[in-house]
Amino acid sequence: DAKTTQPTSMDCAEGRAANLPCNHSTISGNEYVYWYRQIHSQGPQYIIHGLKNNETNEMASLIITEDRKSSTLILPHATLRDTAVYYCIVISYNNDMRFGAGTRLTVKP
Amino acid sequence: DAGVTQSPTHLIKTRGQQVTLRCSPKSGHDTVSWYQQALGQGPQFIFQYYEEEERQRGNFPDRFSGHQFPNYSSELNVNALLLGDSALYLCASSSLAAQETQYFGPGTRLLVL
Numbered sequence: 051d052a053k054t055t056q057p058t059s060m061d062c063a064e065g066r067a068a069n070l071p072c073n074h075s076t077i078s079g080n081e082y083v084y085w086y087r088q089i090h091s092q093g094p095q096y097i098i099h100g101l102k103n104n105e106t107n108e109m110a111s112l113i114i115t116e117d118r119k120s121s122t123l124i125l126p127h128a129t130l131r132d133t134a135v136y137y138c139i140v141i142s143y144n145n146d147m148r149f150g151a152g153t154r155l156t157v158k159p
Numbered sequence: 160d161a162g163v164t165q166s167p168t169h170l171i172k173t174r175g176q177q178v179t180l181r182c183s184p185k186s187g188h189d190t191v192s193w194y195q196q197a198l199g200q201g202p203q204f205i206f207q208y209y210e211e212e213e214r215q216r217g218n219f220p221d222r223f224s225g226h227q228f229p230n231y232s233s234e235l236n237v238n239a240l241l242l243g244d245s246a247l248y249l250c251a252s253s254s255l256a257a258q259e260t261q262y263f264g265p266g267t268r269l270l271v272l
Contacts (some may be wrong), residue, residue: 092266096263147192148252
């Protein structure tokens with residue numbers, strides 16, 4: 051079973067920041083928070099991951115709370131091509147990924 | 160540098176038949192994981208192969224089996240197909256030794272009639 055809770059769907063205006071929350075209250079000390087997204091019927095695409103510290107790459111930023119029980123994925127300037135299902139996954143070293151239902155993000159013009 | 164590739168892209172089978180799906184990992188990766196994604200749901204972990212052996216397994220029946228070859232490529236076999244096996248089958252590769260991120264292929268869409 052997935053160890054994360056995400057809203058079922060969210061909307062965002064094009065050009066604005068999209069903030070996608072994720073709760074992972076049972077996360078263990080050696081577990082990372084990973085984010086993937088899946089654009090209609092394609093394979094999931096890796097976005098970003100983190101352990102304790104906030105992370106940023108060319109696609110997004112990941113903000114992890116100090117107690118590590120929740121995190122937020124931030125797409126700074128959402129475009130129509132960012133419309134997808136976003137999955138937040140908690141995973142330990144053994145790489146056994148358990149996906150939930152994810153958040154369906156719709157970016158609107 | 161090729162990413163993860165899967166073949167075929169689409170497949171149609173009938174109930175009771177057997178199917179073999181193939182996956183080539185990203186260059187430098189030694190671990191292959193397989194997932195099943197039914198329509199409207201998130202991917203479900205089937206199993207993972209490392210050093211040509213099944214390392215972990217999700218909650219799938221023995222009809223689902225796999226193999227990993229010395230070149231790290233992998234096959235997923237499903238016997239006695241059921242209508243409920245219709246899904247997108249995803250392969251992901253990673254480097255276990257390097258604790259590297261899993262990267263997914265485009266998937267094989269299987270339709271069982």
